[in-house]
Amino acid sequence: MRVSYEWLKDYIDVDLSPAELAERLTAVGLAVEGLEDPGAGLAGLLVGKILSLAPHPDADRLQVCQVDIGKGMVQMVSGAPNLAVGQLVPVALPGAKLPGLESRLQAMEFRGVTSQGMLCSTWELGLGDTEADRAGIMILEEGQPGDKLSSALRLDDVVLVLELTPNYAVHCQSMLGVAREVAMLTGLAVKEPAIILPDSAHGAEKRVRVDVVDTELCPRYSTRIISDLETRPSPLWMQQRLRKAGMRPINNLVDVTNYVMLEMGQPLHAFDYERVQDKRIIVRPALPGELLITLDGMERELQEDDLVIADAKRAIGLAGVMGGENTEVGPATRHVLLESACFHPTTIGRTSRRLGLVSEASNRFHKGVDVNGCIRALDRAAALLAQLGGGRLTAGPIDVYPHPVPPKQILLRPARVNKVLGTELSGEEMANCLERLGLSVRRETAAWQVTVPTRRGDLQEEVDLIEEVARVYGYDRIPATIPGGMASEQLVTEQTMVQEQAGQILRGCGLNEAVTYSFFDRRDLDRLQLPAFAQQRRLIPLANPLREEQAFMRTLLFPKLLEACAFNASHQTLGGAFYEIGPVYLADDLPLQDLPAEELRLAMAAYGEIMSGGWSGRPVTAGFFWLKGVIETLAQGLHLGELAFRPSDQPSFHPGRQASLLCNGVPVGVFGEIHPLVAEAYDIPGPVVAAELDWQALAENKRLPEYRPLARFPAVHRDLALIVPDEIPAARVAAVITAAAGPLLDGIVLFDVYQGQPVPAGSRSLAYSLTYRSPERTLTDAEVDAVHDRVRTALQTELRANLRS
Amino acid sequence: MREKVERILQQAQEGIAAAKSQQELESLRVSLLGKKGQLTALLRGMGELDPQERPLVGQMVNEARGQLEQLLKERRQELEARELQERLATERIDITLPGLPFPRGREHVLQATARAIERIFLSMGFSIAQGPELEWDYLNFEALNIPADHPARDMQDSFYVTDEIVLRTQTSPVQVRTMQQMTPNLPVRIIAPGRVYRRDDDVTHSPVFHQIEGLVVDQDITMGDLKGTLRAFAYRMYGPQTRIRLRPSYFPFTEPSAEVDVSCTICGGTGCRVCGETGWLEILGCGMVHPRVLKNGGYDPDRVTGFAFGLGIERVAMLKYGIDDIRLFYQNDFRFLRQF
Numbered sequence A: 001m002r003v004s005y006e007w008l009k010d011y012i013d014v015d016l017s018p019a020e021l022a023e024r025l026t027a028v029g030l031a032v033e034g035l036e037d038p039g040a041g042l043a044g045l046l047v048g049k050i051l052s053l054a055p056h057p058d059a060d061r062l063q064v065c066q067v068d069i070g071k072g073m074v075q076m077v078s079g080a081p082n083l084a085v086g087q088l089v090p091v092a093l094p095g096a097k098l099p100g101l102e103s104r105l106q107a108m109e110f111r112g113v114t115s116q117g118m119l120c121s122t123w124e125l126g127l128g129d130t131e132a133d134r135a136g137i138m139i140l141e142e143g144q145p146g147d148k149l150s151s152a153l154r155l156d157d158v159v160l161v162l163e164l165t166p167n168y169a170v171h172c173q174s175m176l177g178v179a180r181e182v183a184m185l186t187g188l189a190v191k192e193p194a195i196i197l198p199d200s201a202h203g204a205e206k207r208v209r210v211d212v213v214d215t216e217l218c219p220r221y222s223t224r225i226i227s228d229l230e231t232r233p234s235p236l237w238m239q240q241r242l243r244k245a246g247m248r249p250i251n252n253l254v255d256v257t258n259y260v261m262l263e264m265g266q267p268l269h270a271f272d273y274e275r276v277q278d279k280r281i282i283v284r285p286a287l288p289g290e291l292l293i294t295l296d297g298m299e300r301e302l303q304e305d306d307l308v309i310a311d312a313k314r315a316i317g318l319a320g321v322m323g324g325e326n327t328e329v330g331p332a333t334r335h336v337l338l339e340s341a342c343f344h345p346t347t348i349g350r351t352s353r354r355l356g357l358v359s360e361a362s363n364r365f366h367k368g369v370d371v372n373g374c375i376r377a378l379d380r381a382a383a384l385l386a387q388l389g390g391g392r393l394t395a396g397p398i399d400v401y402p403h404p405v406p407p408k409q410i411l412l413r414p415a416r417v418n419k420v421l422g423t424e425l426s427g428e429e430m431a432n433c434l435e436r437l438g439l440s441v442r443r444e445t446a447a448w449q450v451t452v453p454t455r456r457g458d459l460q461e462e463v464d465l466i467e468e469v470a471r472v473y474g475y476d477r478i479p480a481t482i483p484g485g486m487a488s489e490q491l492v493t494e495q496t497m498v499q500e501q502a503g504q505i506l507r508g509c510g511l512n513e514a515v516t517y518s519f520f521d522r523r524d525l526d527r528l529q530l531p532a533f534a535q536q537r538r539l540i541p542l543a544n545p546l547r548e549e550q551a552f553m554r555t556l557l558f559p560k561l562l563e564a565c566a567f568n569a570s571h572q573t574l575g576g577a578f579y580e581i582g583p584v585y586l587a588d589d590l591p592l593q594d595l596p597a598e599e600l601r602l603a604m605a606a607y608g609e610i611m612s613g614g615w616s617g618r619p620v621t622a623g624f625f626w627l628k629g630v631i632e633t634l635a636q637g638l639h640l641g642e643l644a645f646r647p648s649d650q651p652s653f654h655p656g657r658q659a660s661l662l663c664n665g666v667p668v669g670v671f672g673e674i675h676p677l678v679a680e681a682y683d684i685p686g687p688v689v690a691a692e693l694d695w696q697a698l699a700e701n702k703r704l705p706e707y708r709p710l711a712r713f714p715a716v717h718r719d720l721a722l723i724v725p726d727e728i729p730a731a732r733v734a735a736v737i738t739a740a741a742g743p744l745l746d747g748i749v750l751f752d753v754y755q756g757q758p759v760p761a762g763s764r765s766l767a768y769s770l771t772y773r774s775p776e777r778t779l780t781d782a783e784v785d786a787v788h789d790r791v792r793t794a795l796q797t798e799l800r801a802n803l804r805s
Numbered sequence B: 001m002r003e004k005v006e007r008i009l010q011q012a013q014e015g016i017a018a019a020k021s022q023q024e025l026e027s028l029r030v031s032l033l034g035k036k037g038q039l040t041a042l043l044r045g046m047g048e049l050d051p052q053e054r055p056l057v058g059q060m061v062n063e064a065r066g067q068l069e070q071l072l073k074e075r076r077q078e079l080e081a082r083e084l085q086e087r088l089a090t091e092r093i094d095i096t097l098p099g100l101p102f103p104r105g106r107e108h109v110l111q112a113t114a115r116a117i118e119r120i121f122l123s124m125g126f127s128i129a130q131g132p133e134l135e136w137d138y139l140n141f142e143a144l145n146i147p148a149d150h151p152a153r154d155m156q157d158s159f160y161v162t163d164e165i166v167l168r169t170q171t172s173p174v175q176v177r178t179m180q181q182m183t184p185n186l187p188v189r190i191i192a193p194g195r196v197y198r199r200d201d202d203v204t205h206s207p208v209f210h211q212i213e214g215l216v217v218d219q220d221i222t223m224g225d226l227k228g229t230l231r232a233f234a235y236r237m238y239g240p241q242t243r244i245r246l247r248p249s250y251f252p253f254t255e256p257s258a259e260v261d262v263s264c265t266i267c268g269g270t271g272c273r274v275c276g277e278t279g280w281l282e283i284l285g286c287g288m289v290h291p292r293v294l295k296n297g298g299y300d301p302d303r304v305t306g307f308a309f310g311l312g313i314e315r316v317a318m319l320k321y322g323i324d325d326i327r328l329f330y331q332n333d334f335r336f337l338r339q340f
């Protein structure tokens, strides 16, 4: 809603400046998005009067004019074809700036004759863009030589641009509606426009018969016929008010209907009376497949749930949305059938949306107009038409309104107002708030009876009135308090805390937290080499995706991090690491009958150089053991218990470099190097590593750290180097050592792995440092030797290890 | 004898003073005080002296010995200090070389913002509640008093999975879920952070974004409590100089409803580009829980009242850091992430 300040003053003697008014309106919920100066760009331009015209001595198409600019005369040269002595024209003097031009105007010479500035066309002033606007100089209707051009054009004004919420849209989408809000704010009275209907004509009575088929879809249809009109441009003041409101002036007949709609909020339509067949108006649902060419020239195919205005033969308008071309008013129109009606909001909304025809009228009908305001608007428009088009009233008002709607009665418990708002308003104050909105309050009973005029269709129940009291009283005057009572127990779900802790550990390892979209592209499944039977292929599809790449809900999280890696790789970043804890969406059955499982996953991914070594150290690069180290660090940090790593065969991962992770014996996910073909499909330079872990299953294992008393007796260290075949995993070696050593083994560290000369091919050398310690006494060398020998023997017999030390 | 001692002393003093290293000093010590040293030799030669002279000479030699030891010690300390100084001088490093790198992953600025907000409300006695992202259309709309023909239910704005299941467009369905779960217990005091979805994609709209919902239901909860709670939040989030204002607004699930502005964090309220010269930044929507929503949650609106609020994490972060493109949050560009 665009509110001209100058126009608003027709209805209320407001003495706030536009900026103050904007602030006050915003504070009561009519958010003012901005203030516009419709005359911006016309600064410095003047009104001039052409006193004489003479042909240019040396140029056929130019004329030399003497122009009165109030404080004197100036000479101008112009090539415009439409100049005449006595005309008022826009004048730009040297130094003035025309809209859209960077530089200031200078005096110029045209073949020896000086032009002290220029006369401007509508187009040059930035006020129009039609052929006619460019063809000649703008001829002004009003003003005196020397007047500011903006004032002569009635553009010395400020437009308040309101951003209306749906509830205010009902009663504030009109100048009078806004004026009522200003009245509420200021205590001033609203001045309703005077409606002076001319006497009805004698003799030439016109007739029309109105039938409404479904009064639910059209609760009221009223009409008048205005005859012997002359179609012509509207006066400047009306044209400019329409423009400031964002509408284009067309001719007086159409402009009046729009003007009254903007003024009162009631959309109107003018039919060419002579083109209405059999002088009948029938408001009915459209026939299936019925065709109508609307005013925009488009042929529309209608449905049974559209509502049409028809004459005896055909549809002549799409009710509440747009008129039909077959009854359009134009230069030849002499008699007008004026419609002021009320239609079913949802029907209008549905039709206008389906056809993509959203107009000022359909918008207002969709939000609901005041059924009891039809006649006032009809009369106001009829009076204006008679005034501006020279017409006479020859029929009406014809008013089909079978079920008049009385004002609504709403019960309001005054105690409830204070209870909800936290205020201590007296009954007097509350009633006063409501009365300032034009509601009437009967306070005889404990629950008050509040009568709400039908124009406030947004007020339906008690709580609506409570909001109105708060609004009028002022949100800023409601005291700020802190809710009393006990704080509810801090159920910071363990999960949230563990998640935060995990994040800290992972960030400490150099992984960056990522946030990714929840969507999958179907092609992701192939990029990931998922086999046909994989359950991750059971994607939940969106019914109305924005684009193909976001058409499904993800069933895996790590591919989103692969995308993040790819994005960075394509931006010349040499490497990096990500983690995200986020949901995946898993369907049991498709199409969904019930809400799907949303499972929280912890995913990680890394590629390239994760951390530069700086100028001295060695860089950290993405690899299986880096990722395994991260997972182990996480498990230690969260005290998750025992981890185990088993071979795994996920097709998205490198067949020889992936592991299934078990936490206290329960599988919780997979990690490893991404299959080179998958890395290639995602366009990440390899090697790339990733993990996909079931976060809930993992986090469940979090325990209190287990305290053990510190060792009181010294430890004895022994090293052990052995050569074993490649097939024997290190974990097996460690298991043999641990089993053989028994309780005296206090620690085991693998400190070297070596392959190559002199170790025979197919084998590798492993070097361990073992720590022996007893909690009860200092171990003797003999005791340690005995145990260590047992370990050596076990390695030899069980693993056929070749002991090197 | 006396002259002998004094000559030794004299020579030794010169030798000690001239010694250039601890090694030199050590050989000097040996030549004077060692087993075969000069003073030692003197003592040994005492046998040949008159017994009456012996104590006198002994005392003299011992004094000289003490003197020499003192001199040697002092000189040694001098030399030690100088040698240390010389060594340290050669150990000088280029302190302008960069420090050794340590890994430091960053918290995503969105999550950091969300956690900061969560912590504030947790400290005010709120608990965290959660709900599914794929939500019943009923809970996302109807239970929140958003009727079927409401513009918010336009297919254009929401992602649908089936006719009945929608990607939640707001965290507000968690309000209803929590109430249904907790009724008839009081108080309800929760925040619900999470992902939400709208069918929109441009510089200021992302199809996936994050909200935090708040809900308090109890006997005697007032709009004043809503104001006080949000003011306390704004102080903690933006600093004690922050002012807030509530403007009437419209949300189907609250009434009275309000938009909340905080005084601009950039200009402090005098007007700047970020706040569009108004001095205010709109940060959240809120209101008193609509009686119908309380009823849908299983509470009697005549017995309890409540307030609710919801804020967009992206918006908070964008305003806080002056980020102008919402898509940056989801690209996970290291050049972006590392700035926080």
Ligand SMILES: [Zn+2]
Pocket: B264, B265, B266, B267, B268, B269, B270, B271, B272, B273, B274, B275, B276, B277, B279, B280
């Ligand atoms: Zn600012």
